[in-house]
Amino acid sequence: MQKNTxxxxxxxxxxxxxxxxxxxxxxxxxxxxxxAGAVAVMAxxxxxxxxxxxxxxxxxxxxxxxxxxxxxxxxxxxxxxxIGHFVEAQILEALEVDYIDESEVLTPADEKYxxxxxxxxxxxxxxxxxxxxxxxxxxxxxxxxxxxxxxGTGNIVEAVRHMRTVNEETEALQKMNxxxxxxxxxxxxxxxxxxxxxxxxxxxxVVNFAxxxxxxxxxxxxxxxxxxxxVFVGSGIFKSDDPAGRAKAIVEAVMNFESPKIxxxxxxxxxxxxxxxxxxxxxxxxxxx
Amino acid sequence: xxxIGVLDIQGSVEEHFAILDSISKDRFEPVLVKTIxxxxxxxxxxxxxxxxxxxxxxxxxYNLDNEIVSQAKNGMFxxxxxxxxxxxxELGLIDIGIERNAYGxxxxxxxxxxxxxxxxxxxxxxxxxxxxxxxxxxxxLSKHDGGAVAVRKNNILVTTFHPELTDNITVHEYFxxxxx
Numbered sequence: 070m071q072k073n074t075x076x077x078x079x080x081x082x083x084x085x086x087x088x089x090x091x092x093x094x095x096x097x098x099x100x101x102x103x104x105a106g107a108v109a110v111m112a113x114x115x116x117x118x119x120x121x122x123x124x125x126x127x128x129x130x131x132x133x134x135x136x137x138x139x140x141x142x143x144x145x146x147x148x149x150x151x152i153g154h155f156v157e158a159q160i161l162e163a164l165e166v167d168y169i170d171e172s173e174v175l176t177p178a179d180e181k182y183x184x185x186x187x188x189x190x191x192x193x194x195x196x197x198x199x200x201x202x203x204x205x206x207x208x209x210x211x212x213x214x215x216x217x218x219x220x221g222t223g224n225i226v227e228a229v230r231h232m233r234t235v236n237e238e239t240e241a242l243q244k245m246n247x248x249x250x251x252x253x254x255x256x257x258x259x260x261x262x263x264x265x266x267x268x269x270x271x272x273x274x275v276v277n278f279a280x281x282x283x284x285x286x287x288x289x290x291x292x293x294x295x296x297x298x299x300v301f302v303g304s305g306i307f308k309s310d311d312p313a314g315r316a317k318a319i320v321e322a323v324m325n326f327e328s329p330k331i332x333x334x335x336x337x338x339x340x341x342x343x344x345x346x347x348x349x350x351x352x353x354x355x356x357x358x
Numbered sequence: 359x360x361x362i363g364v365l366d367i368q369g370s371v372e373e374h375f376a377i378l379d380s381i382s383k384d385r386f387e388p389v390l391v392k393t394i395x396x397x398x399x400x401x402x403x404x405x406x407x408x409x410x411x412x413x414x415x416x417x418x419x420y421n422l423d424n425e426i427v428s429q430a431k432n433g434m435f436x437x438x439x440x441x442x443x444x445x446x447x448e449l450g451l452i453d454i455g456i457e458r459n460a461y462g463x464x465x466x467x468x469x470x471x472x473x474x475x476x477x478x479x480x481x482x483x484x485x486x487x488x489x490x491x492x493x494x495x496x497x498x499l500s501k502h503d504g505g506a507v508a509v510r511k512n513n514i515l516v517t518t519f520h521p522e523l524t525d526n527i528t529v530h531e532y533f534x535x536x537x538x
Contacts, residue, residue, distance in 0.1 A: 070470040077467045080484045080523050084407050084441070087368035106415040108368060108408070143458055144409050145485065167464040167485070190465055324367055324416055325392070 075212060078192035081145065081167065081316040082213035082276035085109055085299055089289070089320050090278065092116050092303040095134065096141040102306070109145040109167070111301065112138045117174050117221030118304035118343065121155035121353070127175040132164055139166070147194070152358060153179020162191045168213070169193050171206075173358035174220045174303075186210030196280065198356055199233045200238035202256030203273055208260060212275055216297065217356040218281020221304050223345035225282045225291065227356055232279055232295045243268050272296075281356070284309070286322030286335045293326035296339045310340030359384075360401040362537055363391035367416045369408020369441060373522035377403070379528045385538060394425045399408045402435035402537035405442025407484070407520050410458070413441055414448065423449060430513065437515040437520060437533045442488050452514040453493025454506075460488030471518070474500040474508055481507065481519040489518060 088108030093099045099110050114124065114130040129150050139146045145167035150157035152171055157178075160168050169191050171184055186193040187210030196217035197203035203214045216235060218228030242264060245253060254261045266274045279292035280301035289300045302319055309315045318335040325331040346355070364374045371390065374446040378388035389398055403426065416425040426484070430436050430451050447456040461467070464485055472481035481502060489506045492498060500508035500517070508517045508529070514537065521529040 070468050072466070072468045074469055076469060076482065076523065077464075077484060080482060080520065081464050081467065083370050083373065083523065084409065084484060085369075086408075087366075087371065088409060088412055103411055104415075106412045108412045144411060162465075165463050165465050192464065223498075320412065320416070321419070328534065 073190040078212035081192060082194070085145070086276055087323060088299045089316075089323050090147065090301045091316060092262060092300070092301070093307070094136060096137045098307055098312070099138045099141045099146075101313050102316060103142045103144050107314055107316065107321035108299070109147055110142060111303075112146055112148045112166070113174075114305060115209060116304040117355075118223070118308050119221075120174060121221040121346075129154070129160065129175070130289055132160065134168060135161070136166055139164070143225050147252055149175055150184070151175040151178040153177060153182050153184060154257075155184045158184055158189060158191075162278070163187055166191060171211075173194050173217060173355045177358050183209050186304060191216070195276075196356070197235065197301075199234045200242065200267070201259060202278070203235060204257065204259040204263050204267070207275060208263060211275070213278070215278040215280040215301055218279065218283070219348055219351070220281045220355050221346075222282050222348065223284040223305060223343040225284070225288045226348060228279050228282045228292060229295065230294060231281075231356070232297055232321055235273070236296055239267060239272060243271065250281070283319070284345065285339075286318045286332055289319045289322045290326040290332050293323055299323060304343050308343035315339050315342075360386040360402070360538060361388050361389050362402040362534065363389045363396060363400045364404045364406060365422075365442075366390040366392050367408070367413050369413065370439070370520065370522050371406050373405050374439075374530075376406050377522060377527055378395065378534070381527055382532065386534065389507035393420065394422060397422065397425050397429055397502075398403060399406060400429070400434055402437065402494040402533060403429075404533070405436065405438040405445055406522065407442065410441035410444040414445060417445070433513060435513045435515070435533070435537045437517070439517050439520055440484065440486055443489075443516045443518050446514060446516055452496065452509070452511050452516060454489050454509060454516065455491030456495060457488045457490050459485050460490070461486055470502060472500050472502060472507065474528055475532060477528050479521070479526050482522045482523045483519045486518045489516070
């Protein structure tokens with residue numbers, strides 16, 4: 070019998086496809102998320118829009134809170150660590166969370182190195198803005214990717230940009246000849262084997278969700294139509310007027326992302342979405358981390 | 359031509375569909391199923407792996423749960439893998455007891471070799487449920503560690519593992535044989 074193999078790590082992400090992963094800050098929100106049909110919850114101390122508003126250093130959450138959330142729900146529980154903070158990851162592994170997000174939403178701990186994720190038993194999801202970044206994270210052991218978007222803004226524009234970039238770069242890769250591929254491999258510091266896998270699959274070799282700015286059922290369906298496998302919703306749910314109603318509506322939208330009639334119905338009467346922010350006016354962009 | 363559907367709400371939908379497509383050889387047409395109309399006229403339906411609470415709430419929302427039960431009672435073959443197994447038990451379509459996440463969280467997910475209906479196959483268990491009671495007339499097709507991990511009664515097949523995450527087609531072929 071084998072445990073913690075790449076197949077099992079990738080496999081759990083495959084089970085989440087077509088679903089919505091919701092940010093929650095306590096057990097009560099986790100209950101609302103599970104009841105609304107979330108496929109997993111992301112346990113964190115403050116949702117990104119509050120991290121933005123509060124400023125300061127954002128760190129891994131209190132283990133007590135993570136344990137309370139794990140006790141509350143039966144769906145997988147994910148939690149975030151700072152980029153490069155492998156001790157926070159060791160702590161989350163000791164807590165036996167189901168997935169670790171090495172996340173730019175928290176304040177980076179290491180400006181040079183990401184965590185060597187293949188050393189961990191718990192699988193990792195990481196953010197990307199483009200294909201090269203996604204493949205570097207996969208080389209380090211990430212078994213799930215999410216496009217970064219710009220968390221805590223309620224503005225979908227960066228999520229769209231990152232998803233389109235990954236798609237366009239994947240298409241461009243498929244048209245490259247051998248010498249162009251070698252050059253790309255050197256410039257992007259990614260193994261040639263991994264590039265060849267992307268070329269033959271026509272997509273990333275792991276599940277890829279969209280994140281960062283999804284606030285409405287239409288936003289979620291937009292990202293699905295652009296080709297992602299599912300969505301993370303952060304501040305978008307619990308910073309809106311009617312979290313339970315909006316959570317259910319976004320779950321419905323992801324299942325029925327190609328049915329405008331169902332999307333219209335799901336979008337009806339949800340009250341105010343979270344307040345949005347203009348990307349150009351942000352003091353701090355997280356995606357560049 | 360007979361149709362075999364994969365419930366397309368959430369989870370390992372593409373994986374099941376790809377294997378069915380690769381073994382169909384003009385014997386049946388694999389289709390994706392989202393609506394009551396899609397279920398109508400199917401010979402068989404696969405409930406994929408995923409998160410059973412999420413799948414269950416959407417089944418109820420669109421009244422698909424009642425349609426699956428009524429079609430299964432009319433003879434439609436249904437196979438549930440992992441989350442699908444939990445749903446089949448909850449819908450009362452097979453008399454088994456099932457315990458969710460019975461092995462623990464992702465740290466306790468595992469791969470092992472199984473014997474299924476006399477053949478060796480890879481068993482991929484991801485936050486898997488356990489079958490803790492097998493009702494009368496339920497046939498055990500595979501065991502792990504003394505407990506049933508694949509069972510069948512009449513037109514209902516249950517596996518707590520994920521054949522769709524491997525390149526072994528034994529269980530898919532078994533289900534297709536049931537349907538044809």
